[in-house]
Amino acid sequence: MAAAKDGLDAGADGLGALQTPCLLLDEAKLAANLSGMRAQVERHGVAFRPHLKTAKSIDVALMAMTGPGGPATVSTLKEAEYFAERGVRDLTYAVGIAPHKLDRVGTIRRRFGADLAVILDSLAQAEAVSEWSRRTGDRLPVFIEVDPDGHRSGVKPGDADLLRGIGQRVAAGAELRGVLLHAGESYGLSDPEALAEAAEGERAAALQAAETLMAAGLPCPVVSVGSTPTASHARHLDGITEVRAGVYMFGDLVQAGIGSCAVGDIAVSVLASVIGHRPDKGWIITDAGWMAMSRDRGTAAQAVDQGYGLVCDRAGKPYDDLIVAQANQEHGVLALRQGSGAQRPDLPVGTLVRILPNHACATAAQYHCYHVLDRDGRAAAVWPRINGW
Amino acid sequence: MAAAKDGLDAGADGLGALQTPCLLLDEAKLAANLSGMRAQVERHGVAFRPHLKTAKSIDVALMAMTGPGGPATVSTLKEAEYFAERGVRDLTYAVGIAPHKLDRVGTIRRRFGADLAVILDSLAQAEAVSEWSRRTGDRLPVFIEVDPDGHRSGVKPGDADLLRGIGQRVAAGAELRGVLLHAGESYGLSDPEALAEAAEGERAAALQAAETLMAAGLPCPVVSVGSTPTASHARHLDGITEVRAGVYMFGDLVQAGIGSCAVGDIAVSVLASVIGHRPDKGWIITDAGWMAMSRDRGTAAQAVDQGYGLVCDRAGKPYDDLIVAQANQEHGVLALRQGSGAQRPDLPVGTLVRILPNHACATAAQYHCYHVLDRDGRAAAVWPRINGW
Numbered sequence: 001m002a003a004a005k006d007g008l009d010a011g012a013d014g015l016g017a018l019q020t021p022c023l024l025l026d027e028a029k030l031a032a033n034l035s036g037m038r039a040q041v042e043r044h045g046v047a048f049r050p051h052l053k054t055a056k057s058i059d060v061a062l063m064a065m066t067g068p069g070g071p072a073t074v075s076t077l078k079e080a081e082y083f084a085e086r087g088v089r090d091l092t093y094a095v096g097i098a099p100h101k102l103d104r105v106g107t108i109r110r111r112f113g114a115d116l117a118v119i120l121d122s123l124a125q126a127e128a129v130s131e132w133s134r135r136t137g138d139r140l141p142v143f144i145e146v147d148p149d150g151h152r153s154g155v156k157p158g159d160a161d162l163l164r165g166i167g168q169r170v171a172a173g174a175e176l177r178g179v180l181l182h183a184g185e186s187y188g189l190s191d192p193e194a195l196a197e198a199a200e201g202e203r204a205a206a207l208q209a210a211e212t213l214m215a216a217g218l219p220c221p222v223v224s225v226g227s228t229p230t231a232s233h234a235r236h237l238d239g240i241t242e243v244r245a246g247v248y249m250f251g252d253l254v255q256a257g258i259g260s261c262a263v264g265d266i267a268v269s270v271l272a273s274v275i276g277h278r279p280d281k282g283w284i285i286t287d288a289g290w291m292a293m294s295r296d297r298g299t300a301a302q303a304v305d306q307g308y309g310l311v312c313d314r315a316g317k318p319y320d321d322l323i324v325a326q327a328n329q330e331h332g333v334l335a336l337r338q339g340s341g342a343q344r345p346d347l348p349v350g351t352l353v354r355i356l357p358n359h360a361c362a363t364a365a366q367y368h369c370y371h372v373l374d375r376d377g378r379a380a381a382v383w384p385r386i387n388g389w
Numbered sequence: 390m391a392a393a394k395d396g397l398d399a400g401a402d403g404l405g406a407l408q409t410p411c412l413l414l415d416e417a418k419l420a421a422n423l424s425g426m427r428a429q430v431e432r433h434g435v436a437f438r439p440h441l442k443t444a445k446s447i448d449v450a451l452m453a454m455t456g457p458g459g460p461a462t463v464s465t466l467k468e469a470e471y472f473a474e475r476g477v478r479d480l481t482y483a484v485g486i487a488p489h490k491l492d493r494v495g496t497i498r499r500r501f502g503a504d505l506a507v508i509l510d511s512l513a514q515a516e517a518v519s520e521w522s523r524r525t526g527d528r529l530p531v532f533i534e535v536d537p538d539g540h541r542s543g544v545k546p547g548d549a550d551l552l553r554g555i556g557q558r559v560a561a562g563a564e565l566r567g568v569l570l571h572a573g574e575s576y577g578l579s580d581p582e583a584l585a586e587a588a589e590g591e592r593a594a595a596l597q598a599a600e601t602l603m604a605a606g607l608p609c610p611v612v613s614v615g616s617t618p619t620a621s622h623a624r625h626l627d628g629i630t631e632v633r634a635g636v637y638m639f640g641d642l643v644q645a646g647i648g649s650c651a652v653g654d655i656a657v658s659v660l661a662s663v664i665g666h667r668p669d670k671g672w673i674i675t676d677a678g679w680m681a682m683s684r685d686r687g688t689a690a691q692a693v694d695q696g697y698g699l700v701c702d703r704a705g706k707p708y709d710d711l712i713v714a715q716a717n718q719e720h721g722v723l724a725l726r727q728g729s730g731a732q733r734p735d736l737p738v739g740t741l742v743r744i745l746p747n748h749a750c751a752t753a754a755q756y757h758c759y760h761v762l763d764r765d766g767r768a769a770a771v772w773p774r775i776n777g778w
Contacts, residue, residue, distance in 0.1 A: 016489065019466070019490075019493070019778055020487065020778070021778055022778065053718060053719075075680075075718055075719045076719060077408070095664065095676060095719045095720065096664035096665045096674065096676075096720075097664070098409065098662040098663070098664050098676060098738065098739055099738065099739045100405065100662065100739060101408075101662075104408070120665075121665055122665060122666065122738055124737060124738045124739075125664075125665075125738055128738075128739075150670070152674070152717060152720055152722065153664075153665045153667070153674050153720065156669075184717065273487040273489065273490075274487070275484065275485035275486070275487050275514075275542075276485045276509075276510055276511060276514075276542045277511065278542070280545075281539070285485065285541070285542050287484060287485075287487060290685075290751065291464075291750075291751075291754060292778075294683075294684055295683055295684035295685045295686070295748075295751055296679075296684045297684070297686075328541060328573065329442060329464055329750055329751075330442075330464045330465060330484045331484065331485075331541055331542065333541065348513060349487065349488065349511060349513045349514055349517075350487055350488045350489060350513075350517075359684075361680075361718055362679065362680075362684055362718075365680060365755070366754070366776075366777075367777065368776075368777055387755075387757075388755075388756065388757055389408055389409070389410055389411065389681075
C-alpha cells in the first residue's frame, strides 16, 4: 500500500495519495490497444509508423514503436526534438512545413543524427525546401501531402500537374520520399462499412498520386496513409507501404462513438474529487472542470453525447448514465444523462471518481505526466509527457 | 531589431524570430485593462482581489494586484504555491475544498507564511475543516460559498438554516471569514441593463447571506463578490467589502461579445504561420489548430460566432470577417465568415498572423510563457506562466 499523504489513506490502489485532478493511464489497456493495432497493421503486411502526438511520452513511444529508433510520426518540432534526443531517429513531422522552420528541422537532423522528414503541398513550399537543401547541403526528405477526402490540407490526388510540379521542384534539391495522406473525414463516420470505404478511398488516392509521380519519372518509395478509424477498418492495404495512427493508443469516447474502440478499452481517465452537491438540480460537483478535461465536445455530434466525459468509480467502472454535463474552469458538474431512468449514485464530498475523456489528445495535453496503473490497478509509476511547441 | 534566426529576418517587431504557434501579450493593452478595472473597483470604494487563474504569471500578478503581497484569488493549489513562493501572501483558493487537500493548504500557509483561505458550501466540508483546524492547531480562514444565480456551487442565499449550520460548524474550529459569490450566469448575458441587474442580484444575495450569519451571532467580516461581467457593470456595491475578477486582464472574444471589453482591448493573441491554401474551398491553413487556440467555442452561443478565433495581421489589426473556421490538433483553417462579402486576404505560405482567442483562460493555458510586446509592438520579453495542479 502506498504511503498515506495529505491526511488520508492512499488506499490499496494508491489513488488517495494523488493530487486531483490528475491523469491516470491503465498500462494493461494501453498494451492491449498497442498490440491490437500492431497486429492489424502486420496483417496487412505494411510498416507501422505510430503517431506520438497523443501520448507525447517516451515511455509510451517505446511500447508503441516497432523499435526504439522508430519509425514514428510527430505533430510538432518540439516532439521531434524530445523524441530524437531520446533515440527516436526515424521521424516524420506530419504538419505542412513553414519555410522559417527549416533551420530548426536541420538542427534536429544534425544534432541527433535524426532522419526527420517534412511534408508539404504547394509549389512555394517545394521551392523553399529545395533552396534550403541546396544552401545547407542537407538533402531533406520530403513527402507530398495528398488529400483523400477534402478534410484539410493536401493536393487533390487527380491534380497531376500540381503533383508533378511539386515533385520536380522537391527533387531538384531535396529528397522526394513519397506521398502522405490522412483521411480525417473518417472521424465523422460510425458505420463499419462506411469506415472501410473511407480506408479504401484513402488507399486509392494514395496509389493514384504515387502512380502520377512515378509515371513522371519521380521517385515515390513510401506511400503513407493513416488515421485511427481507417487503420482500424481497412479491408486491405495493397500498394501502401506504411500506416500511421495515434489516438488508438489510449482510445477515447469519440473513438468509441466511431467504433474504433470500446468504452472498456479507453486507457486514460481523469481522477477527480467530489467537492460539492446541488441536490435541487441533481448535480454532483467535482474539481475536474474543462481545464482538467479540455474543452473538447467531440461526442456532441455523435449518436451518444457524453458531455465533457463519462464518469466511472474509483476502479474505473462507469456509472449508469452519469456524465460531466457542464464544466467551468475548475468545476465539473456531474449529472445523469437527460431522460435517464438511472439512480444517481451517492458520492459524498471527497469521493474519488475517474472520468473518461471525449478526446484523449486534448485531455492528455492538459497534463505534464501520467500516473500509470499497473495490472493490479495500483498507481505504480509516473511517466512524464511534453506539451507546447 | 531582434537577431535573425531560423533563416528569416526577425523583423522590426521581432516576431519572425519566434517559433509558431506562440502566445503574444500586448503590455500596453494589459496595463489599460488593469487600470480600467482598478478604477472601476476603486470607484465603488471596495477592496480588489484579482483572480490569477487567467494569467498564472507573477509578472502579470504584480501589475494587477494592489500590492506585491496581494490580495489575490487562485483557482488551484498549484497557483497558491507558485504565487505564495513569490511573495503573494493574501490568497483565497476559490474552488470548494476537498478534505484531502487540507494538508496541502496547511503546508502552503506554514511554509510561506501565507494567509490562504478556502471556500466550502456543505456541512460535511465545514466539519472536516473544523476538525482539521482543531487537530493541526492552524485556524483556517473559511468563506461560505453562496450561489447568487443557480450557476454552479454555493448555498442558496435564502437557506438560512444551512448557512447558520455551516457557519456554526466552521466557527467551532476554524475562522469564519465571510461569504463569497460568483455570478457565473452573467457570462450568458450581453445587455448592459441585464448585466447591471446580475451585479445587483449578486450584491443582494451576498448581503442576505451575510446578514443571516451576523443575525445568528456569527462573524462575517468579508463579503466578496465577483466576475468580470458583473464587476464591469455594477451600479454600486454598497455592503460589499471586496471584488474579484480575472479574465478582464486579457479580455477575449467572449468578453467582447458580452460587452465587458472591446475587440481592440484584447491583450493576448496567438502568433501563427500560414502553411498552406485550399483555394477550391476558400481556406488558408495555419499551424495554430485547437492545441494552440484551445477547444473553447464560447462565442458559438453569442450573436457573433468567431469560430476558433478572429484573425489579425502581424500588427494586430483584424482582417474583415476572417476567422478560424475549423481546427484540427495542429491545423487551423482560416475562412471568411459565412455570408461575408469581404475579400479574402492574400497570405502566402510563411505569412505571420495573430489570432484573438474566444476564451483567454483556455487559450493561455496551452502555453508555458508569454512573448510580451512592448509599447512599440516589439517582442521584448518572455514571461513564464504555470499550468497544472
